[in-house]
Amino acid sequence: MPGVIAERVPRVAASSAVPRDELEKIWQTQPGIAGWLSSVDHKEIGLRYIVTAFAFLLLGGVEALVMRVQLARPDQQLLTPEQYNQLYSTHGMTMIFLYAMPILSGFSNYLWPLILGSRDMAFPRLNALSYWIYLASGLFMYAGFAIGAGPNDGWFNYVPLASRPYNPGMNIDFYALGMIFLGVSTTVGAANFIVTFLRTRAPGMSINRVPILTWGTLTASVANVLVVPSVSLAFCLLWMDRQIGTHFFDVSQGGQALLWQHLFWMFGHPWVYAIVLPAMGMVSDGLPVFCRRPLVGYAPVALSTVATMMLGFGVWVHHMFATGLPNLALSFFSGASIIITVPSAVAVFAWTATIWLGRPVITTAFLYFASMIVLFTIGGVSGFMTASVPVDWQLTDTYFVVAHIHYVLIGINLFPVIGGVYLWFPKMTGRMLDERLGRWNFWTTFIGFNLAFLPMHLTGLRGMPRRIYTYPHEMGWDGLNLITTIGSFLLALGVLLLVINVLTSLRHGVAAGANPWDAGTLEWATPSPPPPYNFRVIPHVASRHPLWESRLKESDERSLIEDGMVLDHGRETAGSTPLDGEPDIILKMPEDSYAPFLLTIAASAGFCGLLLHLWWLAEVGVAGVDVALAVWLWPERRLGQRVEVKHV
Amino acid sequence: MVALTWGMLLIAIGVVIAISLLVLGGVVGRGRHVDIASVPVERGGNGLRWIWIGVGVSSIPLVVALVWTVSVLAAVSAPTGKPAVVIEVTGAQWWWKARYMDRDPARIFTTANEIHIPTGEPVQIRLTSADVIHSFWVPALGGKTDTIPGQTNVTWLQADMAGTYRGQCTEFCGWQHAHMGFLVLAQPPAQFRLWEDAQIKPARPPTSPQEAAGKAAFEFHCGACHTVRGSKAGGSVAPDLTHIESRTTLAAVTLPHMVGTLSGWIADPQAIKPGVHMPVMDISGPELERIRSYLQTLE
Numbered sequence: 001m002p003g004v005i006a007e008r009v010p011r012v013a014a015s016s017a018v019p020r021d022e023l024e025k026i027w028q029t030q031p032g033i034a035g036w037l038s039s040v041d042h043k044e045i046g047l048r049y050i051v052t053a054f055a056f057l058l059l060g061g062v063e064a065l066v067m068r069v070q071l072a073r074p075d076q077q078l079l080t081p082e083q084y085n086q087l088y089s090t091h092g093m094t095m096i097f098l099y100a101m102p103i104l105s106g107f108s109n110y111l112w113p114l115i116l117g118s119r120d121m122a123f124p125r126l127n128a129l130s131y132w133i134y135l136a137s138g139l140f141m142y143a144g145f146a147i148g149a150g151p152n153d154g155w156f157n158y159v160p161l162a163s164r165p166y167n168p169g170m171n172i173d174f175y176a177l178g179m180i181f182l183g184v185s186t187t188v189g190a191a192n193f194i195v196t197f198l199r200t201r202a203p204g205m206s207i208n209r210v211p212i213l214t215w216g217t218l219t220a221s222v223a224n225v226l227v228v229p230s231v232s233l234a235f236c237l238l239w240m241d242r243q244i245g246t247h248f249f250d251v252s253q254g255g256q257a258l259l260w261q262h263l264f265w266m267f268g269h270p271w272v273y274a275i276v277l278p279a280m281g282m283v284s285d286g287l288p289v290f291c292r293r294p295l296v297g298y299a300p301v302a303l304s305t306v307a308t309m310m311l312g313f314g315v316w317v318h319h320m321f322a323t324g325l326p327n328l329a330l331s332f333f334s335g336a337s338i339i340i341t342v343p344s345a346v347a348v349f350a351w352t353a354t355i356w357l358g359r360p361v362i363t364t365a366f367l368y369f370a371s372m373i374v375l376f377t378i379g380g381v382s383g384f385m386t387a388s389v390p391v392d393w394q395l396t397d398t399y400f401v402v403a404h405i406h407y408v409l410i411g412i413n414l415f416p417v418i419g420g421v422y423l424w425f426p427k428m429t430g431r432m433l434d435e436r437l438g439r440w441n442f443w444t445t446f447i448g449f450n451l452a453f454l455p456m457h458l459t460g461l462r463g464m465p466r467r468i469y470t471y472p473h474e475m476g477w478d479g480l481n482l483i484t485t486i487g488s489f490l491l492a493l494g495v496l497l498l499v500i501n502v503l504t505s506l507r508h509g510v511a512a513g514a515n516p517w518d519a520g521t522l523e524w525a526t527p528s529p530p531p532p533y534n535f536r537v538i539p540h541v542a543s544r545h546p547l548w549e550s551r552l553k554e555s556d557e558r559s560l561i562e563d564g565m566v567l568d569h570g571r572e573t574a575g576s577t578p579l580d581g582e583p584d585i586i587l588k589m590p591e592d593s594y595a596p597f598l599l600t601i602a603a604s605a606g607f608c609g610l611l612l613h614l615w616w617l618a619e620v621g622v623a624g625v626d627v628a629l630a631v632w633l634w635p636e637r638r639l640g641q642r643v644e645v646k647h648v
Numbered sequence: 649m650v651a652l653t654w655g656m657l658l659i660a661i662g663v664v665i666a667i668s669l670l671v672l673g674g675v676v677g678r679g680r681h682v683d684i685a686s687v688p689v690e691r692g693g694n695g696l697r698w699i700w701i702g703v704g705v706s707s708i709p710l711v712v713a714l715v716w717t718v719s720v721l722a723a724v725s726a727p728t729g730k731p732a733v734v735i736e737v738t739g740a741q742w743w744w745k746a747r748y749m750d751r752d753p754a755r756i757f758t759t760a761n762e763i764h765i766p767t768g769e770p771v772q773i774r775l776t777s778a779d780v781i782h783s784f785w786v787p788a789l790g791g792k793t794d795t796i797p798g799q800t801n802v803t804w805l806q807a808d809m810a811g812t813y814r815g816q817c818t819e820f821c822g823w824q825h826a827h828m829g830f831l832v833l834a835q836p837p838a839q840f841r842l843w844e845d846a847q848i849k850p851a852r853p854p855t856s857p858q859e860a861a862g863k864a865a866f867e868f869h870c871g872a873c874h875t876v877r878g879s880k881a882g883g884s885v886a887p888d889l890t891h892i893e894s895r896t897t898l899a900a901v902t903l904p905h906m907v908g909t910l911s912g913w914i915a916d917p918q919a920i921k922p923g924v925h926m927p928v929m930d931i932s933g934p935e936l937e938r939i940r941s942y943l944q945t946l947e
Contacts, residue, residue: 081823081922154820160797161780161822166741251798257781258796292687296695322783322792322819324775324801327725331718338714342703348667349702353695355674359687362679370675377667381660384710388717390649390724391656393791397783397818463787465818468826518685551689 010565010574010586015536018566026571027119027532029592038592040124041532045131046110047428052135053103057414058499059142060094061492063087072485074473084469085152086171090145092155093175097182098138100275100413105130105189107420108217108278110428112193114523114530115211117202117539119573120589122195123188125632129596130189136604137181144174151175154467156268157238159249159260164242170611173242176235177607183232184603190221190228197221199575202522203583204559205541208302211521212295215302216281219309220274226313231267234260243613258323265316273312276408277305279416280347280376283369286416286423287351289519290366291358294545294552297350304343311340321392330389337387344380348373363517364438368419371446375411379404382457397467400460406453410491418445418498425502426516430528431509437501445494452487455480520545525561537564538574541581570638588639599628649791652720659709731804732769732837739775739782739795739817741925742824743887743900748844749774757848758875760887762895764833766840767810775801778885783819786832792818807834814901823923829901843894850878851890851946862942865935873926876946886926893947899924911940 029039039045067087070079079087109127113120121127144150149170153162162172197218201210237248238260247253249260288295295301317325317333351373360366382404386392395401418441425433459480464471471477515524524547526534539561543549546559565574567586575585606621608614635641680687738745747758765771775784777795785792786805793803807813817828835843854860863879870889871881877890896905899921903909912919914936917926931939 081826085823153822158781158820161820166780166822257798290684292684292689293692297699300696300699323794323796324799327721331721334717334721335714338710338717341710342707345703345706346699349699350695352667352670352674352702353698355671355678356698357692357695359690360675360679361684361687362675362681363684366679370671373671374664374668378664381663384713385653385656385660388652388656388713390717390720390791391653393793394649394653394787396792397785397820463816465785465816465825467820470826516684518689520689548689552691554691 008569008586010567012564013537013566015562015564018536018568020531020536023533023536023568024531026568029532035592037597038128038594040120040128040590040592040596042109042113042121042124042127043428043530043532045127046106046108048131049102049106049109049134051106052131052138053099053106056094056098056138057103058495060091060099061495063091063094065488065492067091068485068488070469071471071481073482074471074475074478076470079469081469082152085467086145086148086150088467089151089154089157089175090142093141093151095409096155096271096275097179098134098141100409101186101271102134103417104217104220104275104278104413105134107282107417107424108193108213111424111523112196112214112217113200113573114427114526114534115214115521116196116200117205117522117535117541118196118200119534119538119567119571121192122200122587123192125590125593125596126188126192128593129599130185130192132597132600133181133185133188133603136600137178137185140181140604140607141174141178144171144178149174156264157260159238159241159257160251162238162260163249173239173611176239176242177611179235180232180239181603181607183228183235186224186228190224193217193221194225198578200573200587201576201581202539202541203565203574203576203581205576205581207579207581208299209541209544209581211281211544212284212298212301212305213278213281215305216278216284219305220277223270223274223309223312227267227270230263231271234263234267237263239610258320261320261323262316265319266313269316269319270309270312272408273309276412277308279413279420281305282416282420282423283351283372284347285521286365286419287354287369288358289423289517290361290363290369291354292361293354293358294520294548295350296353296357297346298544300346301350304346307343308340311336311343315340315387318387318392321389322396327389334387334389338384340387341380341384344376348377348380363422364433364435364442365419365422367439367442367446368415368422371442372411372415372419375407375415375449378454379407379411382407395460397465398460399456399464399466402466403453403456403460406449406456410449410453415445421498421502423517424523425505426509426512427523427526427528427530429506429509430512431505432512432516433501433505433509437497437504441494441497441501443494444497445491448487448490448492448494450487452484452491455483455487459484515547520548522546522561535561535564537562537566538583539564590636590639593632595628595632599625599632602628649720649724652716655716656713659713663706663709729770731772732766733771734774735763735765735771736774736776737763737784737795738778739784739821739828740778740885741780741822742817742828742921744784744815744817744828744830745778745887748847755844755848757844757877757890758888759847759891759895761829761897761900762831762833763815764835764840764843765805765807766837767807767834769806769837771805773803773805775803780821781819782817782821782828784815785818786813786815788813789832794819805832807832810834810836824921827900827902827921829897831897831901846894846947847891851876853878854942854945858938859942859945862938862940862945865931866939866942869929869931869935869939889943889946891946892943893945907940907944910943911936914940 029035070076152171240246247255249255315337318337386395464477512528514527542557542559571589573587574583575587576583602621602624606618609617734749736747744761746763750756775795777797782795783792789805793801813832815830854863867880873883873886875882875888898905917924
């Protein structure tokens with residue numbers, strides 16, 4: 001938090017006593033390109049995250065379709081092996097790193113301060129930095145792809161195949177440096193979420209009153225802070241092996257090939273949970289809106305979110321069951337991988353109970369959330385099968401696992417995300433998405449997805465290995481592959497319908513009003529779209545569903561939304577205690593700033609210097625980062641970082 | 649192991665059906681297409697019983713699966729007694745080298761891509777890699793084991809029925825990962841021993857001037873990479889061709905072994921397996937003909 005001032009006790013007033021235009025003047029971002037480059041508004045940044053991640057989703061989708069054409073029939077020669085390898089590797093990199101996590105960061109960035117009754121994230125400039133670096137690192141890695149040097153050893157990038165003797169081109173250098181760069185974005189973003197969760201909740205919003213989405217993102221963020229260093233280290237060691245002659249992975253010089261796999265999966269598996277837990281949170285928060293009742297089992301679901309992550313740190317070896325590790329180790333990781341389904345089962349039964357004990361109203365968002373329960377179960381049980389070591393020895397590296405990972409990533413990430421788009425699009429834009437087109441959108445994606453990926457389990461059981469650019473007719477995989485290709489195009493059509501719906505509804509959608517779904521959480525108390533300051537006064541929260549209190553009648557205490565602290569001495573929001581949410585400080589929030597953008601430009605130059613061995617450029621980049629940081633961190637009186645001392 | 653796979657699959661299918669029915673039952677007939685604000689918000693029951701019962705019931709198959717898994721794993725890893733045959737298999741981009749071990753060094757021999765084993769006897773496979781990580785998999789005979797440079801992994805094969813079992817590399821290993829197959833040919837023990845005796849012998853010396861010319865051309869153009877025991881060709885980075893005529897496939901089970909495919913492969917391997925380490929040789933048509941004819945004598 002940029003600065004704290006404790007001297008003043010803020011006055012409490014009705015929101016009508018706080019002029020809108022004054023707050024607007026304090027919080028608004030200046031129009032035009034200048035504002036675009038300097039804005040630190042979480043809603044602006046959240047939307048950018050969502051749009052950028054969605055663009056990457058479309059790119060990754062097109063890559064997948066090209067591969068599906070190649071695999072539609074046996075012995076096709078549409079793609080060379082190298083083209084296929086770059087496509088499948090870039091597809092994985094795009095979907096896992098540039099879509100799945102950033103899209104959730106986008107939703108959380110946009111929603112958190114609104115949900116938590118705050119005016120921005122704890123570190124608004126850091127938030128901007130996290131977006132800019134995400135964009136820059138994504139462009140950096142795609143620059144490699146554009147010049148024919150995309151990653152070509154899979155997103156998992158095993159050594160020694162990715163080491164220089166077997167891969168002398170720039171492909172892996174682009175990927176390695178890009179991943180280290182992206183790690184900066186993930187790390188600062190995660191730190192921001194953690195502090196925002198702990199310190200900027202509205203007064204009265206104790207830790208057991210936050211929506212499950214925030215539990216999901218918090219848990220994912222803690223995991224990211226702990227595990228991203230592992231993958232950044234792995235890529236750093238690999239880059240040094242490749243470019244400055246170290247031997248961490250070089251077997252001929254006493255290095256270890258398996259070291260890479262441990263470092264990568266220690267990160268990689270927790271990451272899988274990090275890219276589903278916030279999406280599961282969306283379902284936990286979204287389903288109750290359409291079932292007209294609170295979520296069944298708030299506490300067990302919140303705790304199971306945390307439990308999943310804790311167990312998630314202890315399962316990485318299930319990616320390495322075939323590497324010849326001792327059976328005792330395999331048994332431990334096999335057990336952990338089976339047990340981790342227990343907290344998932346908690347969520348599944350909480351969701352089904354919410355449907356059964358509620359009065360479901362069928363909307364497109366509801367269909368996405370409810371169908372996700374089934375897809376989640378399919379992805380879960382196929383994971384449970386591969387958790388069993390002897391079964392995994394058959395299934396691993398076949399299309400069974402491809403089916404599994406897509407049920408996890410599409411089922412547990414993309415479906416909740418599209419549901420989330422239908423749920424929150426009205427909040428973000430002030431207009432409703434078209435429900436009729438929405439049904440077409442849902443059924444096309446649902447049928448297309450299952451047509452593509454359900455038979456794929458069978459393809460795997462019939463022995464088709466992953467990552468092969470073609471296969472002979474004699475193997476008997478033709479029919480299944482053709483079905484998958486047809487399904488994938490249907491799925492793509494569904495996504496296209498979503499795009500059409502978004503684009504037309506942006507202009508012609510029905511006006512939404514503040515709370516079109518009659519939902520119960522705090523974001524729906526703001527106008528749609530919310531003003532730059534979110535809330536005219538800081539609300540006081542008395543329950544998990546501030547807008548449903550009068551109907552649930554569970555306590556006499558009521559949340560106060562129209563009366564609260566007036567914080568209008570510059571950009572201010574309330575700071576509160578981590579557990580109870582007692583207000584304890586006024587947080588002085590920073591103005592818009594170019595520093596995050598400039599830092600990103602300088603860092604990008606630095607990474608280009610490392611890539612091209614232009615050491616002077618790398619040094620210029622470092623110097624630029626230093627300058628940007630100095631500007632950024634220069635103490636400001638307005639933020640309470642500097643005070644005038646009177647000399648006597 | 650097979651029972652465990654089926655068992656887990658059945659549990660998985662059962663769970664999916666149960667949860668799907670649960671979700672469908674909650675939505676179909678109960679879900680309404682109405683204005684959302686017209687449906688009152690109510691807590692209803694707290695529903696915690698759903699979670700405890702649901703998790704309780706689903707824990708039963710979990711515990712069963714866990715115990716079953718660990719006991720199968722223990723059974724699989726228990727010492728299998730003395731292997732009847734020990735084969736060192738080396739994965740390489742993009743073929744498999746098989747070295748049959750024996751206490752008598754004179755009975756050690758090397759072949760490639762087609763691994764013969766006796767039926768009904770445990771065969772120990774000692775796996776390593778010449779370059780990057782590969783994975784050794786014969787779906788019908790057992791699970792995968794990676795070949796990793798710098799370490800030796802051990803797996804076992806036992807085929808109770810004679811027959812040809814297809815194997816395949818399953819760890820991504822570069823350009824021609826798709827064409828890195830191999831065959832396991834299980835034969836009755838007596839037949840296997842005959843095959844072994846034949847493989848141990850060096851290649852038959854040329855019996856005509858044409859064969860001798862073919863041998864010389866082979867040694868000159870191919871000998872730096874390939875070995876034919878009994879000739880000057882002693883390279884070790886490509887398959888041993890001493891008895892290539894006894895093999896039924898070419899280029900790691902990419903092509904059936906026929907006169908035409910053999911010529912085509914020698915003439916332009918890059919067209920068949922782009923990126924393969926075998927270069928397109930600068931050889932004339934007649935020379936190619938001589939080399940191919942010589943190879944056809946290597947039975």
